[in-house]
Amino acid sequence: MPPFNKHPATAPDIGISPDQYQDDIFTGFEGPEKLLEIWFSPSPYTRGTELPENPTVRLNQDLRSIPLEVITEMLDIVHCKILNTTSNEYFDSYVLSESSLFVYPHKMVLKTCGTTTLLLAVPKILRIASEYCGYSVPYRAFYSRKSFMFPKAQVYPHTDWTHEVSFLNQYFENGSHYMIGGSNSDQWFLYLTTPNMASGSLMNLNPNGVQQSGLNGVPHHKDTTIEILMTKLDPKTMEKFYIQPDQPEGAIGGRNLEKVSGIDKIYPEAIGDSYMFNPCGFSMNGLQGEHYFTYHVTPEEQCSYASFETNIPMETLTENGTIPLQQALQKLVSQVTDVFNPGKFSVTVFESQPIEEHLKSYHLNIPKVPKYAFSDRILYQFPDYSLRYAHFVRE
Amino acid sequence: MPPFNKHPATAPDIGISPDQYQDDIFTGFEGPEKLLEIWFSPSPYTRGTELPENPTVRLNQDLRSIPLEVITEMLDIVHCKILNTTSNEYFDSYVLSESSLFVYPHKMVLKTCGTTTLLLAVPKILRIASEYCGYSVPYRAFYSRKSFMFPKAQVYPHTDWTHEVSFLNQYFENGSHYMIGGSNSDQWFLYLTTPNMASGSLMNLNPNGVQQSGLNGVPHHKDTTIEILMTKLDPKTMEKFYIQPDQPEGAIGGRNLEKVSGIDKIYPEAIGDSYMFNPCGFSMNGLQGEHYFTYHVTPEEQCSYASFETNIPMETLTENGTIPLQQALQKLVSQVTDVFNPGKFSVTVFESQPIEEHLKSYHLNIPKVPKYAFSDRILYQFPDYSLRYAHFVRE
Numbered sequence: 091m092p093p094f095n096k097h098p099a100t101a102p103d104i105g106i107s108p109d110q111y112q113d114d115i116f117t118g119f120e121g122p123e124k125l126l127e128i129w130f131s132p133s134p135y136t137r138g139t140e141l142p143e144n145p146t147v148r149l150n151q152d153l154r155s156i157p158l159e160v161i162t163e164m165l166d167i168v169h170c171k172i173l174n175t176t177s178n179e180y181f182d183s184y185v186l187s188e189s190s191l192f193v194y195p196h197k198m199v200l201k202t203c204g205t206t207t208l209l210l211a212v213p214k215i216l217r218i219a220s221e222y223c224g225y226s227v228p229y230r231a232f233y234s235r236k237s238f239m240f241p242k243a244q245v246y247p248h249t250d251w252t253h254e255v256s257f258l259n260q261y262f263e264n265g266s267h268y269m270i271g272g273s274n275s276d277q278w279f280l281y282l283t284t285p286n287m288a289s290g291s292l293m294n295l296n297p298n299g300v301q302q303s304g305l306n307g308v309p310h311h312k313d314t315t316i317e318i319l320m321t322k323l324d325p326k327t328m329e330k331f332y333i334q335p336d337q338p339e340g341a342i343g344g345r346n347l348e349k350v351s352g353i354d355k356i357y358p359e360a361i362g363d364s365y366m367f368n369p370c371g372f373s374m375n376g377l378q379g380e381h382y383f384t385y386h387v388t389p390e391e392q393c394s395y396a397s398f399e400t401n402i403p404m405e406t407l408t409e410n411g412t413i414p415l416q417q418a419l420q421k422l423v424s425q426v427t428d429v430f431n432p433g434k435f436s437v438t439v440f441e442s443q444p445i446e447e448h449l450k451s452y453h454l455n456i457p458k459v460p461k462y463a464f465s466d467r468i469l470y471q472f473p474d475y476s477l478r479y480a481h482f483v484r485e
Numbered sequence: 486m487p488p489f490n491k492h493p494a495t496a497p498d499i500g501i502s503p504d505q506y507q508d509d510i511f512t513g514f515e516g517p518e519k520l521l522e523i524w525f526s527p528s529p530y531t532r533g534t535e536l537p538e539n540p541t542v543r544l545n546q547d548l549r550s551i552p553l554e555v556i557t558e559m560l561d562i563v564h565c566k567i568l569n570t571t572s573n574e575y576f577d578s579y580v581l582s583e584s585s586l587f588v589y590p591h592k593m594v595l596k597t598c599g600t601t602t603l604l605l606a607v608p609k610i611l612r613i614a615s616e617y618c619g620y621s622v623p624y625r626a627f628y629s630r631k632s633f634m635f636p637k638a639q640v641y642p643h644t645d646w647t648h649e650v651s652f653l654n655q656y657f658e659n660g661s662h663y664m665i666g667g668s669n670s671d672q673w674f675l676y677l678t679t680p681n682m683a684s685g686s687l688m689n690l691n692p693n694g695v696q697q698s699g700l701n702g703v704p705h706h707k708d709t710t711i712e713i714l715m716t717k718l719d720p721k722t723m724e725k726f727y728i729q730p731d732q733p734e735g736a737i738g739g740r741n742l743e744k745v746s747g748i749d750k751i752y753p754e755a756i757g758d759s760y761m762f763n764p765c766g767f768s769m770n771g772l773q774g775e776h777y778f779t780y781h782v783t784p785e786e787q788c789s790y791a792s793f794e795t796n797i798p799m800e801t802l803t804e805n806g807t808i809p810l811q812q813a814l815q816k817l818v819s820q821v822t823d824v825f826n827p828g829k830f831s832v833t834v835f836e837s838q839p840i841e842e843h844l845k846s847y848h849l850n851i852p853k854v855p856k857y858a859f860s861d862r863i864l865y866q867f868p869d870y871s872l873r874y875a876h877f878v879r880e
Contacts, residue, residue, distance in 0.1 A: 264669075266667040266668045269664045272662060273650070465867075467866040468865050473860070
């Protein structure tokens with residue numbers, strides 16, 4: 091992430107906010123990101139009258155066909171710029187001046203930090219999805235973030251969780267929102283809608299050959315988001331996230347830092363696209379088949395923060411089923427936290443579930459991590475998603 | 486509960502509140518209760534230099550020794566009156582004009598509805614526990630409630646969840662608070678503190694013969710609170726909660742209604758103390774050994790509400806282990822909801838856990854209930870308590 095002195099502070103006078111239980115004196119850069127996913131169809135291959143034999147075929151209603159200049163206009167509203175772009179057969183990945191954008195045929199994942207105005211782009215995204223891809227209504231939406239470090243520096247509609255919810259409700263139907271975790275830990279906020287079955291995108295659905303286990307007959311296409319949000323990073327460990335006089339910034343510096351930090355060991359087969367900011371900060375997008383992962387690091391001690399996010403399913407962590415899921419998750423969390431050595435962090439595992447599994451008795455299987463104690467562990471079970479959350483503090 | 490026209494509305498102008506996602510037009514009586522538990526010691530028999538052989542012995546630091554007139558003064562602050570009192574060897578039970586009070590040697594459980602000012606009694610409770618029983622500091626505290634139906638009718642500090650939290654933090658240390666459930670269901674708010682190990686009450690602890698599995702060596706004394714909070718009660722079913730011209734009100738009317746409603750079948754061996762209000766409404770406290778249960782019913786259609794609460798442990802529902810815990814809970818929930826036929830209800834199971842079980846992978850075992858679908862199911866795992874929550878809507 092870019093160093094914080096690039097971002098002038100604004101301090102609007104806001105009402106009572108859950109965020110304000112945190113320190114609200116503006117003293118640094120807001121690393122914690124806003125994360126928006128807008129889906130226009132339940133999966134990349136449920137569009138059109140026939141399922142394509144090759145799921146990588148680009149159908150006519152494909153968000154990836156939106157011109158780059160239109161994506162850029164959308165990002166101007168958010169107040170961030172494209173630094174680099176990488177694509178594979180499944181999706182387009184953008185490293186931004188403030189975090190990341192991933193564009194799939196059927197969904198857009200936009201993550202931005204600092205005082206960016208992510209939600210102001212919602213009407214533009216809906217308009218261009220309609221104009222360029224014929225998506226008349228969105229299928230569903232998710233918006234989440236942790237509590238801000240410096241809430242008074244945010245600008246509307248990010249001035250308060252209730253403002254964000256009201257804003258989202260202008261554009262999405264059947265939204266509900268949750269405040270997860272206790273006041274003594276970092277809280278995590280989630281807004282999600284139910285699937286919009288009136289979405290024209292589903293009218294032509296031909297589910298032959300696709301597992302019939304979704305909501306109202308929509309095929310269940312497994313969706314996972316794992317996030318590890320870290321604060322109070324060890325200053326000694328963070329030294330390598332500052333640029334040295336003889337080191338390059340940008341993509342080359344980023345690639346070097348992947349190796350120096352050990353990030354390259356976690357998904358060694360991924361295509362990486364990383365960026366080293368001057369004088370400090372780091373962002374990386376990784377592409378692994380149809381899945382992504384992304385890191386963003388703000389190393390300054392007064393506002394240190396690092397985030398890891400991926401949609402690589404939990405099951406791929408089990409090394410072909412040879413290690414239990416819980417142990418695989420523990421290994422991933424340990425690998426990521428070893429890179430940053432945080433004082434505190436939260437883990438969220440947000441997973442879609444076939445509707446017939448809704449009645450099962452769920453496990454809260456976020457494991458303990460060596461050197462850390464957890465305060466709260468939480469399981470939310472929604473009709474077609476589950477959320478596992480745990481907050482850890484260094485022992 | 487008393488009919489709502491006894492309670493004049495006040496409508497203070499308040500800030501942004503989670504409660505305000507609910508209907509905030511004042512049109513009826515606020516059935517949903519505030520529930521406060523203040524513990525002065527971890528169990529009734531951890532006081533004194535030796536554990537008594539008979540746990541029913543009243544030790545000198547016994548909240549039950551507080552004079553009745555002092556309890557009455559405390560309740561005056563809350564704005565409610567004692568209607569009846571029942572005692573057994575373990576605790577004293579009070580049916581109040583607005584809900585209930587239970588006094589154990591080591592803890593007080595106060596539950597009040599309407600526009601009562603429950604939290605204003607906190608300083609008085611702490612003072613009398615010190616003055617009459619020598620408890621210099623509380624051991625821990627719990628405060629919870631569901632979202633109000635008519636939040637604008639509440640008076641300070643119940644005008645807003647954030648006001649309640651700030652108020653509690655004046656009197657208790659290490660409090661944290663949680664907002665549980667989504668905006669599309671009835672939310673449930675919880676404040677709890679960690680145990681206060683500096684409590685003088687623990688200095689003389691002699692744990693010989695008591696299972697050593699609590700926090701910091703404090704014996705684990707199993708604590709359970711199960712609540713079923715019901716709204717949109719079936720008007721036809723509610724007719725029996727209105728007094729008929731030839732029927733008595735008060736305790737005799739209450740006893741009749743226990744039979745007519747079928748409430749007496751659920752815990753047939755309990756000592757019941759119930760009250761029929763004129764022209765409508767019902768309250769009941771039940772005493773079963775060291776445990777209580779309590780019902781409060783507001784039958785008026787525009788604000789219908791019924792609550793069931795008990796501290797009878799889940800394990801006693803299994804009929805000596807012959808039926809699984811989940812099935813036993815399902816049976817209890819069905820029995821209670823059959824009495825009131827609610828359109829919506831929430832179930833909360835709040836249970837203490839020995840600290841060594843904290844690292845286990847917990848189950849979210851609130852079962853489906855016939856005729857109802859659940860929206861959210863939630864599991865919160867705190868260091869020494871777990872909370873299972875589910876919200877149900879009639880199918």
